[in-house]
Amino acid sequence: MSSYIKIEGLYKSFKNKKEENQVLKGIDLDIEKGDIFGIVGFSGAGKSTLVRCINRLEEPDRGKIFIGDTEITALNKKQLTERRKKIGMIFQQFNLFDSMTVFKNIAYPLKLLGVPKKDIEIKVDKLLELVGLTDKKNAYPGSLSGGQKQRVGIARALANDPDVLLSDEATSALDPVSTLSILDLLEHINKELGVTIIMITHELEAAKRICNRVAVLENGVMTETGSTREIFLDPKSSTGKIFLEVYKEFRHDDSFIGGEGI
Numbered sequence: 001m002s003s004y005i006k007i008e009g010l011y012k013s014f015k016n017k018k019e020e021n022q023v024l025k026g027i028d029l030d031i032e033k034g035d036i037f038g039i040v041g042f043s044g045a046g047k048s049t050l051v052r053c054i055n056r057l058e059e060p061d062r063g064k065i066f067i068g069d070t071e072i073t074a075l076n077k078k079q080l081t082e083r084r085k086k087i088g089m090i091f092q093q094f095n096l097f098d099s100m101t102v103f104k105n106i107a108y109p110l111k112l113l114g115v116p117k118k119d120i121e122i123k124v125d126k127l128l129e130l131v132g133l134t135d136k137k138n139a140y141p142g143s144l145s146g147g148q149k150q151r152v153g154i155a156r157a158l159a160n161d162p163d164v165l166l167s168d169e170a171t172s173a174l175d176p177v178s179t180l181s182i183l184d185l186l187e188h189i190n191k192e193l194g195v196t197i198i199m200i201t202h203e204l205e206a207a208k209r210i211c212n213r214v215a216v217l218e219n220g221v222m223t224e225t226g227s228t229r230e231i232f233l234d235p236k237s238s239t240g241k242i243f244l245e246v247y248k249e250f251r252h253d254d255s256f257i258g259g260e261g262i
Contacts, residue, residue: 004033010063021203022047025220027106035129036197038211045217047200055087058224088157092169094149103137106155127155147178182212204243216240
């Protein structure tokens, strides 16, 4: 595997009338092609801002972002629109259209591109099968569980055959059973389609379950990066250490420390 997503010296701040809040403070990161890469940290660490900078939903103050041979930060508006078609995004709150059926929600990005109706039907049916929702094709989001809604969101994010999938706290609004099923689905998609997944999360269990490598973000600074096993068996950063302590407290056992499931 080779380095596919590269971030160099990334800074981002938000200004209001009174002050400037620096959210990202010189992020450097390398992610390999086909990886499931976790970015973990507490709320307010800058995780979502970082992932939104990757597809330039947020404009960085300075720094460079590369996906493959393309410098995302150097693209003009037209070029960026074109490149974004191959960057899927999964949101915490699903972002579905309540007035549209499951089929129409998934078809929406394809319809925007002017894909022929027959091709849309074939594509959406394949995606429904992939995410296990064939029987919900004509249902509306209001009748779906949280896990099912997120499956629709994932299918829609895959509609344009992306090479990168950005998952921004995709399991945070779900119950534990739905969380596990979504994580298993993401892992399946990664293996089946070879898509590179960046998973933003504050849930240690989620990162531990499917991420190969992890970076810890602490107050806008990347404090450590390594394999999931390295980071959570012997964390060096204060965030990593707190995460592990909290995890052990919830588990009430030392199975994680013994390496179970890693």
